Amino acid sequence: MAGQVRTLADIALIAGVTPATVSRALAGHAKISEKTRRRVVEIAESHGFQVNQTARNLRLGRTLSIGVVVPLGHESAQRVSDPFYTALIGHLMDGLARRDHAMLLSAVTPHDSRWLSNLAGSGRVDGIIVLCQSDQDPVLHTMAQSYKPMVVWGEAGAGDSSYCCVGTDNRRGGRLATQHLLSSGRRHVAYVGMTDIPELAARYSGYLDAHQKARVAPGPHISVPLAFDPGSPELREALRLHPEIDAIVAASDVIAMGTIKALSQCGRRVPEDVPVVGYDDVSLAAHILPALTTIRQDLATAADTMIDLLFRRMRGEETASVRIPLELVHRQSA
């Protein structure tokens, strides 16, 4: 039945009216007699007709879809499968669905500075959400000059934040995590993770802040990419190299989990010998052994905020960057 009925014109033919009338009838917009409207709608439904969105979008000058991009330029490039990002993406999906927008998802390894303008200029999306600044601050900055409907997840205040940025106060987060350990008497707190993206750099700053405030010398900085290699012995060896370490601030929960495992392989117990604090509070964090003490970022709020800001920007408003609340969640690992 639902064979060859693909366009408004097809329906129009069957109903004995013009495409214009069908369009109006289906939209319920203009003054179409109730009788005609009902008949058209009925025909449309019985044939399983659906309006072609591409044509509709062309005419209306919009796409009803939002581009979500994850640049993977930085050295510590987390895969998109990092639980933190996937949870955030999940929430974004929900929020966009509620506003009847689709999500065009892509991860890009920036080879040149065009990855962003390509998407913006393609006419495929009405707005863009960039997840992670990566090392692309200049590109984001430049883009923001000419392209308004864009919101970035990351460390607000990185660069001169000419773009609208949503994120937590990572410096405070790093400080909280570190203070938690220092205040329990630990004196050789190591930082495990990199600092090659603004968010992580800020966490590390907070780590240093806490040490300074407590008048304790910072511990070693062990560099581990967010997407660290399962089998790599680097972390283990670094830990062996620093037997004085008596606590650890990890740059993310995934790193924390890896660290806990590496510690156990070195014969050190968590939290007795070495307490570990993670970052993100990913969904698994509460379920592993030991349950992770970590810095929780409220992703539902984060996603809603980004979407709200984006839609306001799409309407032409100017919006400032926003900080999302954050808290230390006390569990077993520290």
Add this chain to the structure above:
Amino acid sequence: MAGQVRTLADIALIAGVTPATVSRALAGHAKISEKTRRRVVEIAESHGFQVNQTARNLRLGRTLSIGVVVPLGHESAQRVSDPFYTALIGHLMDGLARRDHAMLLSAVTPHDSRWLSNLAGSGRVDGIIVLCQSDQDPVLHTMAQSYKPMVVWGEAGAGDSSYCCVGTDNRRGGRLATQHLLSSGRRHVAYVGMTDIPELAARYSGYLDAHQKARVAPGPHISVPLAFDPGSPELREALRLHPEIDAIVAASDVIAMGTIKALSQCGRRVPEDVPVVGYDDVSLAAHILPALTTIRQDLATAADTMIDLLFRRMRGEETASVRIPLELVHRQSA
């Protein structure tokens, strides 16, 4: 500079030619003099011009994007953030990007049977990949009659598989996991997880198969949704209720991790008292304590296969369902 140049016509005006010529020049297709071509391209680039994809797609009758849908109809509805799915989505993203297609991602909670035909008929995508059959086998079946470019991840052989289905041999996977435990002498192997989607039902069948082959009575079946609640005490209580359990087959890695934690809360050690086998081999599986023994599904292959099949179907070919290899990965937990 890049101000008001948005259409082919704008470029044409500047170059003193017609839009037709600009189109051909940029496409490099037809017979355009090298001189004209070079000039047009130069003008286009200097103005940062990009072809409007919506218009292009309308004209060409395609969208260059693929819909990836995750139905969440089943009771055990895993969130999209289940690491298994996110990893699969990540690989799909890579594969689609290689073929210059975008990914339109959405999760739907099916309220009626139209969630799929809505997407298919919207004209927003050229093809659809459905991740998980959920409880929507009938919908998939019906859809496959009229809509060809669709591939489903799940248990091939569920229903009558009128649709093209890619997945592992879940029954065999369940059998392997169970045999591993039985062959080490365990006699009260419990299954933790649900059976409300075809994949899981097959894993459970495999679990039963192994018992039958070993002439051992199956252990208890503890029902836990894939997205089980962090704080819920159900699992813990079920374990207390069955002190005879001396091994566990979990329906997924995430469940396995939760189970390991619950076991420890009951004072039982893994793997000494109760070995646990997971399913999926998610990226974290190797990194937790104890490292998870699990059934590995090769997701890179899976994603490539699905994409390959989908594109063949988009070209009009018929394709049969495909089974992806699977293996038991032996680590510490069992």
Add this chain to the structure above:
DNA sequence: CAGGAGAGCGCAATCGATTGCAGCACAAAG
């Protein structure tokens, strides 16, 4: 110098839906 070939480009239709403006029909009023 005329005729023919062929390269290069323009014209206009097309993809499918939306919408301002105009026109028709029917009803009520004079």
Add this chain to the structure above:
DNA sequence: CTTTGTGCTGCAATCGATTGCGCTCTCCTG
């Protein structure tokens, strides 16, 4: 019976890019 008014629909342009067909101009050949 004619006029005015109002309510429905249709006409045709539009969104921006693509492409078959055909025209023009150049250059070569006889």
